[in-house]
Amino acid sequence: MNNRIRVLRAERGWSQAELADRVEVSRNSINAVENGKFDPSLPLAFRIADAFGMLVEEVFLKDQ
Amino acid sequence: MRKKSSPLDTALVLFIPMAIVLMLTALWWTQDLSPHLHTAILLGSFLAVMAASLWAEVRRELRQDEIQIAATRFGHRWSSGSVGLLVVASLLPPFQELIFDMARSFESGGSTRPHPAVSMFMFGAATAALLQLLTASLLRAAWLRAKARP
Numbered sequence: 407m408n409n410r411i412r413v414l415r416a417e418r419g420w421s422q423a424e425l426a427d428r429v430e431v432s433r434n435s436i437n438a439v440e441n442g443k444f445d446p447s448l449p450l451a452f453r454i455a456d457a458f459g460m461l462v463e464e465v466f467l468k469d470q
Numbered sequence: 471m472r473k474k475s476s477p478l479d480t481a482l483v484l485f486i487p488m489a490i491v492l493m494l495t496a497l498w499w500t501q502d503l504s505p506h507l508h509t510a511i512l513l514g515s516f517l518a519v520m521a522a523s524l525w526a527e528v529r530r531e532l533r534q535d536e537i538q539i540a541a542t543r544f545g546h547r548w549s550s551g552s553v554g555l556l557v558v559a560s561l562l563p564p565f566q567e568l569i570f571d572m573a574r575s576f577e578s579g580g581s582t583r584p585h586p587a588v589s590m591f592m593f594g595a596a597t598a599a600l601l602q603l604l605t606a607s608l609l610r611a612a613w614l615r616a617k618a619r620p
Contacts, residue, residue: 432535432537433618434537439537443617443618
């Protein structure tokens, strides 16, 4: 699953740690999700999307 | 969702090593008492340490987020192989000779020591448990590092 987390973070000037605090997970989790090495659960995907104020499908994109 | 550790978690983490030290001290001071009392103290303190360890472990797992849980599951799933390796190793002649030598060293104790077979069984069980825990921990760390490396 692809995602736009890195771009969205950069637009807001957030570090991985800052996003991790906002969605209440470890920085490792954000790192793994951002790099596409770990697919988040649906609740975590929604929390990440909420942190950016976006819909989940605007943050996470299915593989082509 | 990740939860912060509470003062109870800190207390549990501090309690376990303190309880082990207290257990060893109590065993030392009560070794001249009756064997039943000595065994009761050993069993009671061992159960207290085990219960505190399990409680701390359960609380630690509840604080984990999903990638940490996935890493722990990965470690537990594959660490059972290390115990299987120990069983296979015990069938090989060099390891059998090692076990035989260890059994002889257990026999050299005084009459107050447990039966050599009991000592060997306890040693084997403890080694298998420790090996599995160590392997699970190493696999967990390796999996987490592989997934979360920048």
